[in-house]
Structures are given as structure tokens and as C-alpha cells.
Amino acid sequence: MTAIVNNKQMIKSPLNFTGGKYKLLDQIIPLFPKNISTMIDLFSGGSNVGVNIEADKIISIDNQKELIRLFNSFKEHSKDGVFQTIFDIIDKYSLSKSFEYGYEYYDCNSLKGLGKYNKEKFIKLRKDYNSLSQDSFYKDIMFYTIIIYSFNNQIRFNSKGECNIPVGKRDFNKNLQQNLSNFIDRIKSIDIEFYAMDFVELDINQYDKDNLFIYADPPYLITTATYNEQNGWNVHREKELLELLDLIDSKGIKFALSNVFENNGRRNKILEKWSKNYKIHYLKHSYKNSNYQKNKNKNSLFKTVEILVTNF
Ligand SMILES: C[S@@+](CC[C@H](N)C(=O)[O-])C[C@H]1O[C@@H](n2cnc3c(N)ncnc32)[C@H](O)[C@@H]1O
Numbered sequence: 001m002t003a004i005v006n007n008k009q010m011i012k013s014p015l016n017f018t019g020g021k022y023k024l025l026d027q028i029i030p031l032f033p034k035n036i037s038t039m040i041d042l043f044s045g046g047s048n049v050g051v052n053i054e055a056d057k058i059i060s061i062d063n064q065k066e067l068i069r070l071f072n073s074f075k076e077h078s079k080d081g082v083f084q085t086i087f088d089i090i091d092k093y094s095l096s097k098s099f100e101y102g103y104e105y106y107d108c109n110s111l112k113g114l115g116k117y118n119k120e121k122f123i124k125l126r127k128d129y130n131s132l133s134q135d136s137f138y139k140d141i142m143f144y145t146i147i148i149y150s151f152n153n154q155i156r157f158n159s160k161g162e163c164n165i166p167v168g169k170r171d172f173n174k175n176l177q178q179n180l181s182n183f184i185d186r187i188k189s190i191d192i193e194f195y196a197m198d199f200v201e202l203d204i205n206q207y208d209k210d211n212l213f214i215y216a217d218p219p220y221l222i223t224t225a226t227y228n229e230q231n232g233w234n235v236h237r238e239k240e241l242l243e244l245l246d247l248i249d250s251k252g253i254k255f256a257l258s259n260v261f262e263n264n265g266r267r268n269k270i271l272e273k274w275s276k277n278y279k280i281h282y283l284k285h286s287y288k289n290s291n292y293q294k295n296k297n298k299n300s301l302f303k304t305v306e307i308l309v310t311n312f
Helices: 022-031 064-077 079-092 114-131 137-149 174-189 235-250 269-275
Strands: 040-041 057-062 192-195 212-215 254-262 279-282 304-310
Touching: 022 254, 022 304, 057 064, 064 137, 064 174, 064 192, 079 137, 079 174, 114 137, 212 235, 235 254, 235 269, 254 269
Parallel strands: 040 057, 040 212, 057 192, 212 254
Antiparallel strands: 254 304, 279 304
């Protein structure tokens, strides 16, 4: 597991995104430019990359507005206030506190988890959250509390904009508390700004080109993720992104793109063709038997070919 890269302690996001890059940081950060003035994290997700990069300024962009509101709330409010509000919500909805009472207290065990105990309470919290129309700090922290108790700490909204993620097995355990605490400390101590917008709205001309660096970690065309079920990442969006990266390149600005060429027997031929104009770095995927170089012909159905494409 990644801990220190380039002598810097890595922070793990307190949100869990499919395709989150925490475990790949030790492979991708050394491939980034050495001197970065502004880094634009175009699909910031849990911000595993943005908060760990060495740059004077970080611009984090994501089209998930609830996520960006949450990060801004973490930044603007005191850490104690955030934690206290989470504990208040946990108490209000009588959600489990295994970190205080253990699993047996809730008639649960660590294998099956706490879902059975928390299910109805979680659904009530989610229903109350969905019924709130006014944005507020409290609503943002309700959203984070839902994530804490949700399936794999993930996010999902339906087409009506209602959060519909199911209950998960875990609660606000010590690991997650530590990750949240570290994350809040980090975003308060660095120059990082969070913006809710679509990547096509990026106006690259508004930034000083000197040592500007763009990192793109979009949803993958050939995999599925809960945050991508509604607004569907599709061939059109993929091509829009690749065109934007070509434009960035034509302006002499450095970029890096995370993606997969191949996953479970599916290949992204559009990406493979486009990447030929740039530099392709094959990464070691965290699953066994998926190292592209070693297993070119073996396990082809189940392998994931994880890459970083750079223009420098
Ligand atoms: C693979 S995740 C990023 C994970 C992140 N790098 C990390 O390590 O935590 C992709 C993100 O892209 C966001 N996204 C999807 N479509 C987008 C769009 N059109 N514009 C901006 N962000 C988008 C999703 O909300 C999701 O957070």
C-alpha cells in the first residue's frame, strides 16, 4: 500500500471512488512534471491525486456538485465542527458506533458487517437528505454521513437527482476517521480550490501556461462506476476529452491522462489509436495476474491494462 512518495506522506481520500488512484500514486506521481505551478485535476473524484501532488496551486474540477459542495464545506468549517456534526447525525438516526461498542453490541459480526442493523436507519437518513431542497453545511454533512454508511463508501444518484446508494457493511471506523481527519488537515494547508463543472467548461486560456499541468482521470469508457450510471460516459464524451487534450498539447501545456486500454475482455480502441501520438506508460494493476507486460497472452479475459498517457 502506498504511504510515502518522493518523501511525502500520501493522504487517502475519505471517499471511495471506483477508479480512485490512491494505490497507483507511487507509480503515477513520479511520472508527473517536476515543477508544477498550477495543476488542474479535471475529474477530481475523491481527490486522491489533487491533495497529494506537489504544486503551488491545485484546481479541482468535478461535475458532481454535491461532492464539490462537501469538499468546500470541509475546507471552510473547522475540523471539530465537521466531526461533531457527523456524530450528531449518527446519534440522531441511531446508526451504529462500532468504534465505541464493537460489533456484538449490535448483534452483528465483522464478516457480515453492520448493514442489517443500520439498514432502516440509513434509509430514513437518506430519505430526509433527499427531501431537503436548501443547500447548507448540515446537508453536506448528512451527505457525507450517508457515504460513511453506504455500500463501499460510494456515491450514487438516480435520474431525479435523489441519492439512492444502498446501505453498506461498515460505519465510521477508526481508519475512516483518520482518513477524514488527514484529508481535512491537508486541504486546509494547501492552496486547493474545488469547482463543480463539466470538463468542457474549462477555459484553458485563463491560466498562465508556465508550468501549468493538466491531469485527467475520467470515467472509463469500458468499465462501469456508480457515479457514472446516470450521466453515462460515452463515445461522444470520450472524443470530446481527447480533443481537449489535443488542444492542450497544441498550446505547449503538459498533460497526463489515466485510463485503461483493456478491461475484462473489452478494449478501448479509440483511446489506443489516439494514444499513439503520445507517450504510453503501462502501470502495474493492483490485481494479481494483470501485469500487461508479463501476461500478454494469459488471462486475457480478466486482465485490466491500466495506463498513463503523457505528452512530455
Ligand atoms: C475515476 S473518478 C476520479 C477519481 C480520482 N482521480 C481519485 O483518485 O479519487 C472520475 C470522476 O469524474 C467525474 N466526472 C464524470 N463526468 C464528468 C464530467 N463530464 N466533467 C467533470 N467530471 C466528471 C465523476 O463524478 C468522478 O468523480
